[in-house]
Amino acid sequence: MAGELETRWNRALTQAATVEARIAEHDAAAPGSSSLAALDTTKIGTNLRAVWAAPTTDARLKKRIVRTVIQEVVADLDDTASEIVLLVHWIGGAHTELRLTKRRRGQRNSTASETIAAVRQLVLIASDDLIAGILNRNGLLTGHGNRWTRERVTSLRSHHKIPVFRPAPDGIEPWLNLTDAARLLGVSAKNLRIAAETRVVKGDHPLPDGPWLFSRSELAPPQAQHVAFEAKQRAKHPAGPYPDQKSLFPSTTQRDGCYAAAL
Numbered sequence: 001m002a003g004e005l006e007t008r009w010n011r012a013l014t015q016a017a018t019v020e021a022r023i024a025e026h027d028a029a030a031p032g033s034s035s036l037a038a039l040d041t042t043k044i045g046t047n048l049r050a051v052w053a054a055p056t057t058d059a060r061l062k063k064r065i066v067r068t069v070i071q072e073v074v075a076d077l078d079d080t081a082s083e084i085v086l087l088v089h090w091i092g093g094a095h096t097e098l099r100l101t102k103r104r105r106g107q108r109n110s111t112a113s114e115t116i117a118a119v120r121q122l123v124l125i126a127s128d129d130l131i132a133g134i135l136n137r138n139g140l141l142t143g144h145g146n147r148w149t150r151e152r153v154t155s156l157r158s159h160h161k162i163p164v165f166r167p168a169p170d171g172i173e174p175w176l177n178l179t180d181a182a183r184l185l186g187v188s189a190k191n192l193r194i195a196a197e198t199r200v201v202k203g204d205h206p207l208p209d210g211p212w213l214f215s216r217s218e219l220a221p222p223q224a225q226h227v228a229f230e231a232k233q234r235a236k237h238p239a240g241p242y243p244d245q246k247s248l249f250p251s252t253t254q255r256d257g258c259y260a261a262a263l
Helices: 002-029 041-053 059-069 113-122 128-137 150-159 178-185 189-197 222-236
Strands: 070-078 083-090 095-101 251-255 258-262
Touching: 041 059, 059 070, 113 128, 113 150, 128 150, 178 189, 178 222, 189 222
Parallel strands: none
Antiparallel strands: 070 083, 083 095, 251 258
């Protein structure tokens, strides 16, 4: 019995030595400590915002930054203000208090209804990746405060049962943007936009920095045709100077080195 126990003990010691050797090899092969840890924390603070927001900063680097500059974060509740109070203890002894609005019972981080309404209109002429760019250009964020991507637009559509944009098989799109609608009427985009802004022609403009939408069926009524007719007439008969109209500025002629004005 004693011999068997001794054999097991020696085998366990051998396995432990093997594991320790593998750990040492791993530590030797692992990259050295980050230069970030060797930096003075005061120097890190001067560029922390730029480094954190840089597109090349991934989640691993952000975790290393947090472990380097933050000692601990203490959370508490302020029931009176319905806020979560975070006290950040920085390396070096400084403290920062942050307050976050406490989510009410049953409250969800949902996308703004105005954004959802805009997406319902934009899908009439744009694909999900184009919609994502339009939403980001207007400074709109998701319910969780993220920028829009094609995948997030697709998820939003699926959740709210909004159909995806599909080009018409025959090429005759029922909805047109400003450029295509102007081309259909034979007018400039500027003239059509002015007509839409003054409600002479019906057009939708879901977002300030976004496309106009025109229904093809709305471009046939008399109002739209009248806009096209007026624009074409102006192009045929551009305004010219009246022959008997005097010039606003007097002409000048030089006489003996002096200038005389002809009034």
